[in-house]
Amino acid sequence: MILWEALQYEFMRNALLAGILASIACGIVGALVVVRKMSMISGGISHAAFGGIGLGYLLGFDPLYGALAFTTASAVIMGFIRERMGISEDSAIGIIWVTGMSLGVILIGLSPGYAPDLFSYLFGSILAVPSSDLIVMAVLDAVILVIVYFLYEEFLAVSFDEDFAKASGVPTERVYLILLSLVALTVVILIRVVGVILVIAMLTVPAVTALQFSRRLNEIMLLSSILSIIFTVEGLWFSYIFNIPSGATIVLVSVVTFLLASALKKIF
Amino acid sequence: MSEVIRLENVWVKYGDIVVLEDINLSIYEYDFLGIIGPNGGGKTTLLKVILGLIKPTRGKVTVLGDTPEESRRYVGYVPQVTLFDREFPATVLDVVLMGRLGRKGILGRYGKEDLKVAYEALESVEMLELKDRRVGELSGGQLQRVLLARALVTDPKILLLDEPTASVDEPTKTNLYELLKKINNKVTIVLVSHDMGVISSYVEKIACLNRRLFYHGSPEMEGRAVEETYQCPIYLIAHGFPHRVLKKHKRGK
Numbered sequence: 001m002i003l004w005e006a007l008q009y010e011f012m013r014n015a016l017l018a019g020i021l022a023s024i025a026c027g028i029v030g031a032l033v034v035v036r037k038m039s040m041i042s043g044g045i046s047h048a049a050f051g052g053i054g055l056g057y058l059l060g061f062d063p064l065y066g067a068l069a070f071t072t073a074s075a076v077i078m079g080f081i082r083e084r085m086g087i088s089e090d091s092a093i094g095i096i097w098v099t100g101m102s103l104g105v106i107l108i109g110l111s112p113g114y115a116p117d118l119f120s121y122l123f124g125s126i127l128a129v130p131s132s133d134l135i136v137m138a139v140l141d142a143v144i145l146v147i148v149y150f151l152y153e154e155f156l157a158v159s160f161d162e163d164f165a166k167a168s169g170v171p172t173e174r175v176y177l178i179l180l181s182l183v184a185l186t187v188v189i190l191i192r193v194v195g196v197i198l199v200i201a202m203l204t205v206p207a208v209t210a211l212q213f214s215r216r217l218n219e220i221m222l223l224s225s226i227l228s229i230i231f232t233v234e235g236l237w238f239s240y241i242f243n244i245p246s247g248a249t250i251v252l253v254s255v256v257t258f259l260l261a262s263a264l265k266k267i268f
Numbered sequence: 269m270s271e272v273i274r275l276e277n278v279w280v281k282y283g284d285i286v287v288l289e290d291i292n293l294s295i296y297e298y299d300f301l302g303i304i305g306p307n308g309g310g311k312t313t314l315l316k317v318i319l320g321l322i323k324p325t326r327g328k329v330t331v332l333g334d335t336p337e338e339s340r341r342y343v344g345y346v347p348q349v350t351l352f353d354r355e356f357p358a359t360v361l362d363v364v365l366m367g368r369l370g371r372k373g374i375l376g377r378y379g380k381e382d383l384k385v386a387y388e389a390l391e392s393v394e395m396l397e398l399k400d401r402r403v404g405e406l407s408g409g410q411l412q413r414v415l416l417a418r419a420l421v422t423d424p425k426i427l428l429l430d431e432p433t434a435s436v437d438e439p440t441k442t443n444l445y446e447l448l449k450k451i452n453n454k455v456t457i458v459l460v461s462h463d464m465g466v467i468s469s470y471v472e473k474i475a476c477l478n479r480r481l482f483y484h485g486s487p488e489m490e491g492r493a494v495e496e497t498y499q500c501p502i503y504l505i506a507h508g509f510p511h512r513v514l515k516k517h518k519r520g521k
Contacts, residue, residue, distance in 0.1 A: 035357060150375050157366040160356055167319045167345045168422050169370025215402040217357045 006240055011127050015246075018129040019232030021137040022193045022202070025144050027225025029186040030207035031217060032148075032179060036159040039204045041078055041180070044093035046187040046199035048074035048100030053121045053196070054107030063121060064136060067191055070100060071184035079177040124195035124247025126236065133192055140185045147182060148221075155179060156217055193232065194247040205254040206231060212265050231257065269296040272426055272456050273318060278327030280313055287313045289480045291327070295426075300452045302471035303460040309478040311460035312348070315428045318458070319345055332425065341370055344424030344455075346415045348431045354404040360414050361399040364390055367421035382421075389417035393447065408435030412444065420451070427451065429459040445470040 006012045033042050052070030056063030074096045081092040108115050120128060148155070154175045157165040166172040183203070190199045210224035235250030242249075273295040280288040287310045295301055305311050316322040317329055320336030331339035344367075367389075368382040390396040393413035403411060412432055419427060429448075433441045448457060449470060460477070461467055467474070476482040 037353075153365070153369060153372075153378065154374060156358060156362065157369050160358055160363065160366065161347065161352070163316070163319075163321055164345055164347060164418070165366065165369060166321060167340055167343065168367060169341050171374065175374075211355065211357065215357050215359065215404075216362075220357055 006237075011129075012236075012240075014129045014131060014134060015126045015236055016233065017134055018126055018137060018192055019236065019250075020229055021134065021141055022189050023206075023225050023228035023232055024141050025137075025186045025189045026202045027206060027210075027223075027228050028144060028148055028221045029182050030203040030228070031210065031221040031224050032155055032159070033183060033203045034207040034211060035217060035220070036155075036179065038179075038183070039200060040093050041089070042183050042187070042203045043200040044078065044097040044100075045071050045074050045180070045183055046190075046196050046203075047097045049187055049191060049196050049199075050104030050121070051100040051102075051107070052104075053191075054104035054111075057111040057115055057118075058107045064133060064188060064191065067121075067196075068184070068188045071187045072181060074100065075180035075184040076177065079173070079180050082176070083173050120195070121191060122195045122197055123245060124191070124193050124198065124250075126193045126232075126246050126250075127239075129192050137189045137192070140189050144182055144185055147178065151175065151178060152218070194251060198247055198251050201251040201254060202228065205251070205258050209254075209258045209261050212261055227257070228254075269298070271295070272297050272299075272332055273458070274328075274330040275317070276328045276330075278317060278324045278329060280310070280317060280322060281325045286479060288317070288324070291477075291481050293475070293481060295456060295458060298452065298454075298456055300448070300457045300470070300472045301459070302467040302474045303458065303477050303481075304462060304467060304474065305460070305477035307462060311462075311477055312430055314477060315345070315430055315458070315460060318428060319343060341422065342425040344419030344422045344427045346412075346419045346427070346429040346432060349408050349411050349415065349435050350431075352403070352411065356404060358403055359399065360390070360395060360401050360403060360406070361386060363403055363414055364399075364417045364421055367418040370422070385421045385423075386417070389420040390414075392420065393417045409437065409440040409444075412436055416444075416447070424455060426456045426458065429457070431461050431463075432459060433461060433463055 007016065033039055049067040049071045052066030052068065053063040054066070055070075056066035077096065078089070078092060081087065082089050108118065117125065117128070119125070154165070154170055157170060158172050158175050158179070162172055186203065187196075187199050190202050194202055206224040206228040207220060209227055210220045214220045214223055231254040232250050235253040236246055238244070238253065239246035239249040271294050273293070275291050275293040278288060278291040279286070291314065303311060303314065313322060317324055318331060318336060320329075320340055329336050332342055364386045365378055365382060368378060368385065372378060372382065387396060387399075390399055393416050395410060395413050395417060398406070398410065403414065406414065412435070416429075416432070432444060436444065448459070451457065459467065459471065
C-alpha cells in the first residue's frame with residue numbers, strides 16, 4: 001500500500017498524527033458549531049488568527065501562539081458584543097474578520113525579509129508539522145475534552161433554547177463565552193492542517209455530514225471526529241499520490257463525501 | 269390571596285418602537301390568566317419581562333416579592349413551539365432534563381432525582397412512551413407537551429405559556445387545557461395567545477394586550493359582549509363565528 005510506504009517518513013507520520021489530533025477537536029467542537037449555528041462566527045475567529053500569525057512573524061515567536069492569543073481575544077470580543085449589543089453580531093463578525101486579516105498582512109509586511117511558509121498558515125501544511133506543534137495540539141485537545149465533558153448539558157441546552165436555559169438559571173453568557181473560546185482553541189489546532197482560510201470547512205462539513213445520520217449530540221461529536229479522520233487520511237493520500245496541496249484536498253474530499261452522503265440519504 | 273406578579277408603569281421600547289406601553293398588571297396566587305392580543309401586540313415581550321429576559325425601559329416588575337432575575341427559578345416558561353429547529357439532535361428526555369439544569373450546578377451531572385422528576389413530568393403530559401424520540405420527529409402538540417414537561421420539572425410556582433395551542437388540533441387543545449386546569453391547583457398560570465375561543469372557557473381572568481393592556485377581568489361573556497368588553501382588534505376563533513375580526517380599540521378606558 002502506498003500509505004504504508006509513505007508512513008516510513010517522519011513527516012508523513014507527523015501528518016497523520018496531526019490529522020487525528022485535529023479531527024478530535026474539530027469533530028467535537030464542530031458538532032457544537034453546527035448545532036448552535038455559529039459557523040460564521042467561527043469564520044470570523046479563524047480569520048482573526050491571521051493577525052496573531054503576523055505578530056509572531058514580526059516579533060519572532062511561534063506564530064501559532066500569536067494565533068492563539070488573537071483567536072481567544074476575538075472570541076471574548078464576540079461574546080461581549082452580543083451581550084452588550086450596539087451593533088449586530090453579523091456586522092461584528094465582518095469587522096473582526098477583516099481586522100484580523102488586515103493586521104496580519106501589515107505586520108508581515110513590516111517583518112524584515114520575506115515571510116517563509118506564509119502559505120502554510122493560510123492554506124495549511126499538514127506535511128510540515130513539527131513534533132513541538134503536535135504537543136501543543138494534544139494539550140489543546142485535552143483542554144477541549146475536559147471542558148466539553150463538564151459542560152455538555154449546558155452546551156446542549158443553550159443551543160436548543162437559550163431563553164429557557166437563562167430563565168432556568170443557567171449562566172448562559174458565560175457558557176456562550178466558553179463555547180466561543182473552544183472554537184478559538186480548535187481554530188489554532190486546525191490552522192496546521194488546513195490553514196486559516198479553510199478552517200471553517202473542518203468545523204462544519206464533518207459535523208453536518210454526521211448530523212444526517214445521528215440524533216444525539218454526543219453521537220454526532222464522535223461520528224464527526226471519525227469522519228474527519230477519514231477525510232484527513234483520504235485527503236493526505238490523494239495529495240501524496242497526485243502531488244497537490246493537502247489542506248485544500250482534505251476540504252474537497254470532505255465536501256464530496258458530504259454531498260454523496262446527502263444524496264444517498266435522499267435515495268434510501 | 270397574595271400577589272405574585274406586579275407590573276407598575278412598565279414600558280418596553282426597541283429603539284423608537286414602543287412594544288409595551290405603560291403596563292399595569294397584578295396577578296395573584298393560583299390565578300389562571302389568559303392574555304389575548306394580535307401578533308406583534310407584545311405578548312411574548314410581556315412574558316420575557318416577567319422572566320427578566322428583557323429589561324423594561326421604564327417601570328417596575330416584581331415577581332414573588334423580588335426582582336424577576338431573583339425569582340426566575342420559581343417561574344416555569346413554555347415558549348412558542350414554532351421557534352424550534354426541527355433538526356436539533358436531542359431526545360424528548362434530553363429536552364425535559366434541561367429544566368433541571370439550573371439546579372444541578374454548572375459542573376454537576378443529572379442525578380437519579382432529576383431523572384425521576386423528568387419521568388414523572390413526562391408521565392403527567394402522557395409523553396413517557398416517546399422519551400427516546402428525537403424532538404424533531406414530534407408533532408406540534410407532542411412537542412408542546414414536552415416543553416410543558418420541561419417547565420414542570422423546574423417545580424415552578426408560576427407557569428408562563430406562550431401560544432400553547434398555536435400548532436395543536438382541537439381535541440389536543442382541550443386535553444392541554446384540562447391538564448393546565450389540573451396544574452392550576454398548585455401553580456399560578458399566565459397564558460398568552462391570539463386564539464381566544466378555547467381560552468375563554470378555561471381561564472379565570474382575561475386581559476387584552478395590544479401594546480397597551482386593555483382589560484382585566486372575568487371572561488364569562490359571549491358574542492357581542494366579548495366584542496364590547498374586550499374591544500380588541502384580535503381574530504376571534506370560537507364556535508359559531510370563526511375568523512371574525514373585531515373592531516379597533518377605542519382609546520382610553
